[in-house]
Amino acid sequence: MTGELEAPTMPAPHVRERVAFGVAGMPMVGVSFVGVVAGAALVIAGLSGAVRGAGQAAAIVAGLLVVLAALFSAAGLTMVNPGEARVLQFLGRYTGTVRLDGLRWVNPLTTRRRISTRIRNHETAVMKVNDADGNPIEIAAVVVWQVQDTARAVFEVDDFMDFVAAQTETAVRHIATTYPYDSHSDGFSLRDNAEEITHKLSAEVTARVEAAGVGVIESRITHLAYAPEIAGAMLRRQQAGAVVAARARIVEGAVGMVESALDRLAAREVVELDEERKAAMVSNLLVVLCSDRDASPVVNTGSLYH
Numbered sequence: 001m002t003g004e005l006e007a008p009t010m011p012a013p014h015v016r017e018r019v020a021f022g023v024a025g026m027p028m029v030g031v032s033f034v035g036v037v038a039g040a041a042l043v044i045a046g047l048s049g050a051v052r053g054a055g056q057a058a059a060i061v062a063g064l065l066v067v068l069a070a071l072f073s074a075a076g077l078t079m080v081n082p083g084e085a086r087v088l089q090f091l092g093r094y095t096g097t098v099r100l101d102g103l104r105w106v107n108p109l110t111t112r113r114r115i116s117t118r119i120r121n122h123e124t125a126v127m128k129v130n131d132a133d134g135n136p137i138e139i140a141a142v143v144v145w146q147v148q149d150t151a152r153a154v155f156e157v158d159d160f161m162d163f164v165a166a167q168t169e170t171a172v173r174h175i176a177t178t179y180p181y182d183s184h185s186d187g188f189s190l191r192d193n194a195e196e197i198t199h200k201l202s203a204e205v206t207a208r209v210e211a212a213g214v215g216v217i218e219s220r221i222t223h224l225a226y227a228p229e230i231a232g233a234m235l236r237r238q239q240a241g242a243v244v245a246a247r248a249r250i251v252e253g254a255v256g257m258v259e260s261a262l263d264r265l266a267a268r269e270v271v272e273l274d275e276e277r278k279a280a281m282v283s284n285l286l287v288v289l290c291s292d293r294d295a296s297p298v299v300n301t302g303s304l305y306h
Helices: 025-048 054-074 150-155 160-178 194-212 228-268 275-290
Strands: 077-080 084-090 093-098 102-105 111-116 120-123 127-130 136-147 214-226
Touching: 025 054, 025 077, 025 102, 077 084, 084 150, 093 150, 111 150, 120 160, 127 160, 136 160, 136 194, 150 194, 160 194, 160 214, 194 214, 228 275
Parallel strands: none
Antiparallel strands: 077 102, 084 093, 084 111, 120 136, 127 136, 136 214
16 A cells, blocks of 8 residues: 555634734833833822922822833733743734744733743654554654644644644554555555655644644654564564565575586586486485585485486
8 A cells, every 4th residue: 555645634724823013122121110210200299299289289190190101011021932932812813923032022901822832742652553454553653843833823723732642643543554564565564664654644743733833843653563462473474474585585596506506517518417317416406405404415325226
């Protein structure tokens, strides 16, 4: 079986990542600090009587408003660590993602969700499944992945980490049931075509987790074996196949050596052999060459006919 696997069809994404509006945070820290100091100064001036009459109340109110505005502005400061991003929402609507690390300032009214963009790996548990021939096998794999679209990771699935785990397990089971453990023809097998199977596994996992904005960097099968209940029988079958293959190679070589020996004897006219003597020589040479033990020579003092 060498056909391409059918990739699962996922729905089109509703949102895609885009850059959120924001500015450097340190200048806004200075603006907020100046606002708090200026507002506090106005309040103190009004309370201390430095301003008389109607201006006193106005100074106090203006000072409070300036302080509140400065604190409100400071609420827009957010820290973005390396390998992380902030997904912003305003009144339930996605407004963008901040990936630039450091202190940033964004709309204070937005909610900010932290998303890790670091490279992660997920290793499946050892699963028992049936291969394409119906034999129970044990298989496990590891997938190296990374969030590439934070908006899809947050809004397209409930929990992108659980989604990756579930889809990886599904892909591994699908691969295991599509191909046999051992190849008995020219088709692919899990044991003999590890590189090809790994590429197919990566392609299927990529297609399954793309809906969550996740990109697969690499995937590898980490465990592959027959299930314990048939491991002994399969080992004996493999050993028998190896013995048969070795015997076939020995017989093939022995036939070539016998043929070469007869040709050289005839070419050099060392001895003239009739058909019966040729058959006897072929039989003796094949016994010597194909035996798995050292042959014990028997000296014949007579002739082939007496």
